[in-house]
Amino acid sequence: MKNAPPKATLLEDYRPLPFKINTIHLTFELDDKETLVTAVSQIERERSAPGEPLKLNGERLKLVSLEIDGRALDESDYSYDERFLMIHETPESFELTIKTEINPSANTTLEGLYKSGTIFCTQNEPEGFRRITYFLDRPDIMSVYTTTIIADKNLYPILLSNGNKVESGDLEDGRHWVKWNDPFPKPSYLYALVAGDLGEIRDTFRTISGRDIDLHIFCDKGNESKCEFAMNALKKSMKWDEEVYGLEYDLDIFMIVAVDAFNFGAMENKGLNIFNTSCVLADKSTATDDNFYRVEGVVAHEYFHNWTGNRVTCRDWFQLTLKEGLTVFRDQEFSADMNSRAVKRIEDVESLRAAQFAEDAGPTAHPIKPKSYIEINNFYTATIYDKGAEVIRMIHTMLGKENFRKGIDKYFELYDGQAVTTEDFIHAMEQASGVDLKPFTKWYHQSGTPELDVSYQYDSAKQSLKVDLIQKNPSTADEQEKHPLVFPLACGILSSEGSSITPNVEGARKNGDTVILPVSKESQTFVFENVSSRPTLSVNRGFSAPIKVHVRYEHKDLMFLMAHDHDEFNRWDASQELGIRLMLESLQDQSMKVSEDYLEAYGKVLKNKMLDPGLKALCLTLPTEGTLGQRQSIIDFDGNHHVRETYLSRIATHYQNDFIDLYEELSSNVNYQIDPESIGKRSLRKLCLKYIAQTEKKEALDLCLESFKTASNMTDQYGALRILADYDCEQRKEALEQFYQQWKGEQLVMCKWLTAQASSKAKGALDKTEELTKDVIYDQKIPNLVRALFGGFMQNHVQFHDSKGAGYAFIVEQISELDKINPHVSARLATGFRKFGQLDSNRRDMLRKELDVLLSKPDISPHLYEIVSKCVK
Ligand code: TRP
């Protein structure tokens, strides 16, 4: 029996509500199993809506009592079911008092009020607040919140909510209470509460206007020192937002709380951000450089939401990219300013291509502003976030920095304190810049990745370069018909010696030695004037548009760009494109031969002393098996693995001495520091170690083990562990065991230990993954551990997509089980099935059988149903 698909919500159905809630006072009497919530709201009916009933959202609530203006309601005055509470008649303006009872310790979905270990905390975005009390739980209902928290003083000495602490006191029964008030009206999704016996660090930040803000980071006791890095990141973010956008913090206190059990990275609740521990805690012995970058980026992201998200919020959830795309763009730019801009851009584009391009190419394709959804939680996607950020970046590129800033100023001038739409954002940008963005806005409504064919011809007589562009927009799973899009295409030209030629193109904006071509049509030609010799064209510099570019380069052109392009991003991109092409060609002709030319080009980068080490490491990293798979209509999992391993081994053997020399040079007396240069050196050192290990010689694996044992920090230690974990050897066993003994008390480090084994290329990863679910450090209620283990295994292309189907059967069973605990986690893992359409018929049949069983389970969550049903369609 198939389940009936749950009902969709449509953008076109948006209507303002007939009521507004001006203020709400919440009182919590905290208890693990029976928390009593009293909500007293001042509600007004809109003049335009006489006689409408009041229909409040509510889920998993036990209704205790209901009063209007102090009078208990009669049972005939209201009705309720699993989703709504309906009050049939109300006055124009009234006070509504609702008492509900909730069970935080039974709440494993981690939305609403729940317990993470011993800590009470909340997660209300997007629709968690309705699990706390009956409410108009949508972002266009903005209210002033007051909170009184009552709890046992010993167990919960720290009681937090949004805004400012206004009063507190003790009760006679060993309980105490604290009252908080947030003066800024906000939607319910930004509401937060935390209670616990927490460790804490404090600091202050003096704002540009001279106000002192109290900063607090709370965590499990014992982890305080791991919060210092996040505190610094917070202060840097506050300063950056003042300098770059003129935005000053508005409350007198800003708090961050770190919890273990959390569905996503972090949440921007007003004045009280709640974070996954993975995005706060970091010190050199437990966190890698990647972790440090992530902490810095997420702290900034949540802080920046205070203006782009909280002060100006979303009218409805179709507008999600309004706050997320813009805030991701802001955090990316912050990180670029704090670290290496080129490395940051490359990493962001790598993940955009791996996650978002894949999403657009698969069964869950959707525009950054969808027209409908079944489960809004499934729309916190790479498309809404990362493609959304690219759309903002294109506006920034087209308008230029100054006009963009004027547009942001205008946005706050017009909409501060309101819940608005993406059209409102565009309106502000147009007003401030005078640029007509109407044609550009198609990006908001059209899904799919545009493809651009580029060809160019040099005319030596006219000394000009003619560039022909053909734009194609392939249809996607959600939409057949597409239209050409408008985007800025940053290009440059290089002379045959590799020097930059300043281009001159009519109708195009210039930026240094780069010109921004305004692309808008299916077919377009641009002519570069005054080009004195036959050049090489560098296209889409800095990834100015989120598209796939096809230039008819020969291998030698890519090698030339790899060596000479003045744009660092494109230098890296050329190295990747060349690697992809060669590996796919070797796979096709079955030769598995690595060309001498390629080895030479690779060696030039390896030996280039001028190149920034971080950038060098990125250029020398071979494209992943996943990247190769993206270029195939039917993915050849085994072939991709085999050809990549062949290339790794060939390069490793050919340059063994160089890798050893460079490794030693990078190992000599370095003090551990966290700055882009040191981080770049560590990643290059790790790359060398990888190529040394790839020979699988005893002395190579011994060196790897020694590197593991003598590491002074987690970047080096985990780097060596990940490398060893891929080879079936004694050294691997020893390292994994030592790592476990050393770090079994640290959950975040254990996540790494799980991933290293589940994603290992060595055979037996499936059995190992299954075995690890029984380890004492594993807990299926902690999303970080689940993702580390099963997410790690699903990255293991060869073994997850095992041709006998054992990987599919195992993961489907796990997902089915997890779905009962936490549908956010199960649905997210299931996005790993979106390669369904690219599987060969054998794999597709096996997976379809498994997924059909899953879909027919009577208790499958709507979250999981939506994803899986799209995958098998
Ligand atoms: N708004 C959060 C952010 O982008 C994302 C988020 C955190 C979230 N927790 C969530 C989204 C739970 C959905 C559900 O920073």
Ligand code: ZN
């Ligand atoms: Zn966000």
